[in-house]
Amino acid sequence: MVDKARFGERHTCHACGCKFYDMLRNPPICPRCGVDVSHPSTPADEAALDVDVEDETPEPDVETEEVVETDEVPPEEEEESDD
Numbered sequence: 001m002v003d004k005a006r007f008g009e010r011h012t013c014h015a016c017g018c019k020f021y022d023m024l025r026n027p028p029i030c031p032r033c034g035v036d037v038s039h040p041s042t043p044a045d046e047a048a049l050d051v052d053v054e055d056e057t058p059e060p061d062v063e064t065e066e067v068v069e070t071d072e073v074p075p076e077e078e079e080e081s082d083d
Helices: 043-049
Strands: 010-012 019-021
Touching: none
Parallel strands: none
Antiparallel strands: 010 019
């Protein structure tokens, strides 16, 4: 098992909802948005966490080719038969 004491205390950012360990740093700073979470959150901040937080990971730009399946053989691949 990992000794969790060396990671410090676990915190939840009141701005973005990220859960993280403070790594024994003072003040604890959210690694995602940079907010100081040493101050207690207000009820308005907790209500904001009830809204789903969107994943900020961008979608990869992948170009796909459309594949069309046919039973036809292209002319260059046809076998020429010598009769």
